[in-house]
Amino acid sequence: MQRIFEKIRESAGLEISQYAFDKILRAMATDSYGWRIVDISDQPFNLVAETLKQMENTGYLKFVGSRIDLTRNGKNLLRQRGIYPKADFRCTHCKGTGYDVSTYEEMIAKFNETLEKLPRPESIQNRWIMTPESIFRRAMLMVQKGNSAGKEIVILKDADLLSLALALTRLPDKITVLEDNREMADYLFNLSHTARLPIEVHEYDLKDAIPKKFFGKYDVFMADPPEGYESLMLYLKRGLALLRPGEGQAGFFGLTHTEASLRKWQTLQRELLLMNDIVITDILYEFTEYENENFQPDKIQADVPIFQQKPTVPWYKSCVYRLETLEEFEPLSEPIEIHDDLMNEEQLAYSKKTEIKEET
Amino acid sequence: MQRIFEKIRESAGLEISQYAFDKILRAMATDSYGWRIVDISDQPFNLVAETLKQMENTGYLKFVGSRIDLTRNGKNLLRQRGIYPKADFRCTHCKGTGYDVSTYEEMIAKFNETLEKLPRPESIQNRWIMTPESIFRRAMLMVQKGNSAGKEIVILKDADLLSLALALTRLPDKITVLEDNREMADYLFNLSHTARLPIEVHEYDLKDAIPKKFFGKYDVFMADPPEGYESLMLYLKRGLALLRPGEGQAGFFGLTHTEASLRKWQTLQRELLLMNDIVITDILYEFTEYENENFQPDKIQADVPIFQQKPTVPWYKSCVYRLETLEEFEPLSEPIEIHDDLMNEEQLAYSKKTEIKEET
Numbered sequence: 001m002q003r004i005f006e007k008i009r010e011s012a013g014l015e016i017s018q019y020a021f022d023k024i025l026r027a028m029a030t031d032s033y034g035w036r037i038v039d040i041s042d043q044p045f046n047l048v049a050e051t052l053k054q055m056e057n058t059g060y061l062k063f064v065g066s067r068i069d070l071t072r073n074g075k076n077l078l079r080q081r082g083i084y085p086k087a088d089f090r091c092t093h094c095k096g097t098g099y100d101v102s103t104y105e106e107m108i109a110k111f112n113e114t115l116e117k118l119p120r121p122e123s124i125q126n127r128w129i130m131t132p133e134s135i136f137r138r139a140m141l142m143v144q145k146g147n148s149a150g151k152e153i154v155i156l157k158d159a160d161l162l163s164l165a166l167a168l169t170r171l172p173d174k175i176t177v178l179e180d181n182r183e184m185a186d187y188l189f190n191l192s193h194t195a196r197l198p199i200e201v202h203e204y205d206l207k208d209a210i211p212k213k214f215f216g217k218y219d220v221f222m223a224d225p226p227e228g229y230e231s232l233m234l235y236l237k238r239g240l241a242l243l244r245p246g247e248g249q250a251g252f253f254g255l256t257h258t259e260a261s262l263r264k265w266q267t268l269q270r271e272l273l274l275m276n277d278i279v280i281t282d283i284l285y286e287f288t289e290y291e292n293e294n295f296q297p298d299k300i301q302a303d304v305p306i307f308q309q310k311p312t313v314p315w316y317k318s319c320v321y322r323l324e325t326l327e328e329f330e331p332l333s334e335p336i337e338i339h340d341d342l343m344n345e346e347q348l349a350y351s352k353k354t355e356i357k358e359e360t
Numbered sequence: 361m362q363r364i365f366e367k368i369r370e371s372a373g374l375e376i377s378q379y380a381f382d383k384i385l386r387a388m389a390t391d392s393y394g395w396r397i398v399d400i401s402d403q404p405f406n407l408v409a410e411t412l413k414q415m416e417n418t419g420y421l422k423f424v425g426s427r428i429d430l431t432r433n434g435k436n437l438l439r440q441r442g443i444y445p446k447a448d449f450r451c452t453h454c455k456g457t458g459y460d461v462s463t464y465e466e467m468i469a470k471f472n473e474t475l476e477k478l479p480r481p482e483s484i485q486n487r488w489i490m491t492p493e494s495i496f497r498r499a500m501l502m503v504q505k506g507n508s509a510g511k512e513i514v515i516l517k518d519a520d521l522l523s524l525a526l527a528l529t530r531l532p533d534k535i536t537v538l539e540d541n542r543e544m545a546d547y548l549f550n551l552s553h554t555a556r557l558p559i560e561v562h563e564y565d566l567k568d569a570i571p572k573k574f575f576g577k578y579d580v581f582m583a584d585p586p587e588g589y590e591s592l593m594l595y596l597k598r599g600l601a602l603l604r605p606g607e608g609q610a611g612f613f614g615l616t617h618t619e620a621s622l623r624k625w626q627t628l629q630r631e632l633l634l635m636n637d638i639v640i641t642d643i644l645y646e647f648t649e650y651e652n653e654n655f656q657p658d659k660i661q662a663d664v665p666i667f668q669q670k671p672t673v674p675w676y677k678s679c680v681y682r683l684e685t686l687e688e689f690e691p692l693s694e695p696i697e698i699h700d701d702l703m704n705e706e707q708l709a710y711s712k713k714t715e716i717k718e719e720t
Contacts, residue, residue, distance in 0.1 A: 017687060019608035026506060084509040089459050089500040094451035096458040103449060140449040146386060149444040248379035263686060266639035273633060279626035283643040285458075326623060327377060
């Protein structure tokens with residue numbers, strides 16, 4: 001195995017451990033479809049793609065369209081390493097999330113209707129967005145936890161339109177979206193105006209200090225940060241700067257296994273818990289699914305053919321974290337230094353020679 | 361409100377915050393049944409019981425059998441404080457856990473059958489135990505996460521008989537139970553012998569240092585610690601001492617909101633993350649339900665009448681944490697000093713004049 005591990009390191013600049021390798025093998029034992037292998041392995045995309053490529057080079061598998069075919073050598077390898085396929089006991093009713101969206105069916109219809117009348121601007125259409133079902137599951141989670149009815153909620157960028165979903169529930173007292181994309185901000189303003197919804201939109205770049213009128217003023221924040229470590233922490237620190245002092249405020253954010261390693265999860269957990277008087281109350285595995293509609297295979301480097309075809313199943317999923325503030329919580333006022341790390345070695349876009357930056 | 365808060369402090373020795381108070385009010389707005397109020401409020405039992413008592417004393421509510429009846433004053437109070445009933449969107453199929461036990465129906469029947477033939481010893485029957493459904497959900501979670509098939513699993517005390525459930529799946533390579541209760545150890549030995557199951561039972565008191573033959577030898581540990589802070593940490597430290605070095609080992613444990621405040625959750629999270637090279641991968645709300653069968657109302661002090669009647673609905677539930685080890689993980693070898701804190705101010709058993717100990 002050492003040879004494959006070295007090849008992966010050389011080619012992708014990523015370290016792979018025995019354990020991560022076995023998780024990828026386990027995904028291969030479970031499904032042959034490339035995108036499902038990424039989904040099941042819970043490893044950074046680049047690591048999975050590079051591993052598959054090196055295993056093809058070494059004769060353990062063949063690429064057949066968008067699937068892999070294990071060779072005899074490949075099957076032997078799985079047997080030698082004691083790899084079992086991944087079981088799936090997740091409830092089909094709620095897709096393993098524990099939250100049943102059927103109660104919100106009418107609202108989802110209304111949501112889709114609104115979007116048909118007023119489609120998102122093109123620059124946003126090209127981004128990945130959550131499925132409407134997943135958006136409403138987020139909303140339900142917030143309602144169930146008591147973080148929606150009568151609350152003032154702030155959303156840090158909102159390409160997914162959670163603001164619209166929350167507004168349709170008519171429960172929050174106030175919904176504020178902070179958005180740096182001018183087109184999106186204009187769009188949200190129109191949407192809110194046309195549908196007469198209580199959504200406030202403010203143009204604001206998270207890299208700038210938080211305007212005084214927003215600082216420490218909210219009960220709840222929601223964010224779906226890019227997962228480069230610095231951008232991730234930037235979003236969370238801004239979120240924590242927006243919450244009122246004292247206990248009972250909540251923050252929600254998404255985090256994947258596909259763009260963030262468990263090492264990054266750990267660093268984030270440590271930093272969050274020591275940064276302020278907060279506690280993590282929930283970490284919900286694969287709570288959110290994303291649309292494949294806008295997926296652009298040409299943004300992925302062409303050397304792993306099975307990822308050149310548009311995915312036909314949901315495969316990119318995020319987990320949801322929920323934080324709660326305790327008595328000594330104070331909104332964070334520290335200035336934040338930003339270096340540009342929106343891309344890093346665990347990020348999605350697959351490229352053979354990404355410039356690798358050290359982080360954390 | 362200050363008067364009620366002071367009364368609660370005086371009488372139960374517990375601090376109550378505006379926020380915790382509102383969570384209890386919210387539960388009261390949602391349901392009138394005492395045990396459901398404890399369940400919904402997600403606050404320590406003693407705090408809920410004392411709050412209800414003081415609210416009765418102050419004319420906000422009346423006790424009617426095992427229910428509460430809000431007076432006009434009580435209803436006004438809820439309105440003034442902007443209290444909304446708690447929504448419930450949890451999937452009825454999987455009880456909001458995301459895990460469907462129907463696949464394991466036959467095994468659950470076999471589990472119950474085994475218990476009919478060989479009932480647990482009396483000293484254990486008087487303890488609270490998980491429902492068979494919940495036991496199998498735990499087992500499914502372990503299987504799904506890849507922490508069961510082909511793994512060596514250690515369980516720290518096992519009144520719930522997770523070992524039996526795991527053995528019935530036939531997936532783990534080895535199941536070891538460490539048990540300090542002699543009667544329980546003998547029982548498990550018989551059970552395993554009679555049903556020809558691969559369960560090893562060892563008599564061992566967690567307060568003693570871990571015997572060398574167990575130290576650093578397992579892939580997975582499972583524990584359901586008592587929730588006094590010291591006992592909680594004792595179990596978790598012992599669990600971490602039993603795992604193999606390096607990445608990919610896992611630990612599972614239960615933790616409630618009924619016997620542990622969010623402050624305790626936070627201290628635990630901070631301590632765990634700094635103690636060793638581990639990450640928290642999942643925190644699953646109310647994953648586990650317990651039987652009411654062995655509930656003994658006479659163990660609860662008689663001054664809050666609505667808790668003198670045996671609960672008729674599941675109300676005591678625990679959340680499940682899952683940890684994973686990373687590369688630098690080393691099994692913990694530090695000696696652990698134990699003071700007797702099996703009871704503390706957040707613990708279940710309701711008593712007006714519990715001796716209060718400072719903790720953490």
